[in-house]
Amino acid sequence: xxxxxxxxxxxxxxxxxxxxxxxxxxxxxxxxxxxxxxxxxxxxxxxxxxxxxxxxxxxxxxxxxxxxxxxxxxxxxxxxxxxxxxxxxxxxxxxxxxxxxxxxxxxxxxxxxxxxxxxxxxxxxxxxxxxxxxxxxxxxxxxxxxxxxxxxxxxxxxxxxxxxxxxxxxxxxxxxxxxxxxxxxxxxxxxxxxxxxxxxxxxxxxxxxxxxxxxxxxxxxxxxxxxxxxxxxx
Numbered sequence: 001x002x003x004x005x006x007x008x009x010x011x012x013x014x015x016x017x018x019x020x021x022x023x024x025x026x027x028x029x030x031x032x033x034x035x036x037x038x039x040x041x042x043x044x045x046x047x048x049x050x051x052x053x054x055x056x057x058x059x060x061x062x063x064x065x066x067x068x069x070x071x072x073x074x075x076x077x078x079x080x081x082x083x084x085x086x087x088x089x090x091x092x093x094x095x096x097x098x099x100x101x102x103x104x105x106x107x108x109x110x111x112x113x114x115x116x117x118x119x120x121x122x123x124x125x126x127x128x129x130x131x132x133x134x135x136x137x138x139x140x141x142x143x144x145x146x147x148x149x150x151x152x153x154x155x156x157x158x159x160x161x162x163x164x165x166x167x168x169x170x171x172x173x174x175x176x177x178x179x180x181x182x183x184x185x186x187x188x189x190x191x192x193x194x195x196x197x198x199x200x201x202x203x204x205x206x207x208x209x210x211x212x213x214x215x216x217x218x219x220x221x222x223x224x225x226x227x228x229x230x231x232x233x234x
Contacts, residue, residue, distance in 0.1 A: 018087070019140050019210045020044055022056070026212065027231035029176055030062065033224060037068040040227045042136055042213070048081065050090045051110070055081040060133050072099045080134050083111070087141055089134040105157065107131075118158055125160060126153040135187070136203065140211040144183040145169060152187065163187040173204045173215050176230035180214050181207040 021044065028040035045057040062076040063069075075097040081090050088111050096103045108117040109129060116123045130138060130152055139147070148167035153160070168184040182204040204215040216227040 017141055018056075018084070020056075020137065021234075022046055023233070025231075025233040026229060027233075028216070028227040029230045030225065030227050032226075037066070038062055038064045038074060040216075045079075047084065050081045053090060054084040055090055056084060056087075056137075057081050058133075058137055060136075074098050078133050080131060080137075082134060082137060086111075086128075087134070087138040088128060089131045092131050092133075107155065107157065109155070116155055121158060123155065123158060123160060125155055129153045129155050129160075132156055132201070136213050136216075139185060139203070139205065140213070144185060144205060144211070147185070151190065154187070162190040164190055170207070171204060175214050175228040177214070177232060180204070180212075182214060183207060183211075 023044060025041065025043040028042075029036060030038035030040045032038075039062075041059075041061045043059050043061075045059055048055055048057050058080050060076075060078045060080075062074055064072065064074040077095045079091075079093045079095075081092075082088065083090055088109075090109055090111065092107045092109075094103070094105050105119065109125065110116065111125075111127055111129065114125055114127050116125050116129070132154060135152075135154075144167055147165045150165050152163045152165060154163050155161075164187070166186040166188055168186075171182045171184045173180045173182045184202055184204050186200070186202040188200075200219045202217045203213050205211040206214050212229065212232070214229040218225045
């Protein structure tokens with residue numbers, strides 16, 4: 001037990017192996033129920049100091065196009081600041097614009113002290129808590145074959161949940177950028193409920209040292225949103 005504890009302590013001090021760098025941009029073709037309707041992007045913007053800690057600022061954007069943009073325009077921008085050593089989120093800013101619905105909020109996570117600040121609320125969290133979008137980057141630093149069945153804590157706004165990771169290995173995945181051998185990761189809520197709007201999410205990571213999220217699927221109440229990688233800037 002002492003050896004295991006020592007190994008974990010050293011791992012925390014050294015931090016995780018980061019498989020991405022500032023300037024990386026992953027661009028996606030987005031479809032809803034089989035109809036191409038939007039574009040998505042994951043990008044590493046810059047390094048910045050947050051809570052006296054060096055962080056990566058990463059950004060997810062989703063933008064509708066064509067006739068869908070006329071009917072129901074979407075301009076979602078979500079910024080996350082990840083601890084450079086642990087890839088845990090320290091700050092999340094969501095700017096959501098979907099049709100007539102507009103909302104912006106910020107959450108500050110104190111991972112060391114175990115609490116998060118959202119609006120005027122203080123929310124108790126586990127010491128290693130993720131946001132839905134930080135998982136796209138954190139899981140890239142992990143040996144995915146070892147996380148099957150592991151429990152992760154996750155916060156989204158005021159909602160705090162525990163997720164169990166379901167892992168499926170060696171899945172051939174066809175996206176506009178090519179065919180990849182992938183590891184598919186599906187987070188499952190421990191309370192047996194689904195995500196917001198009855199959604200269930202799966203992420204396909206490439207089977208290489210970089211672990212690109214080449215495909216993302218979100219099953220929702222009225223259909224399935226699928227993001228497929230179609231451009232990569234390293």
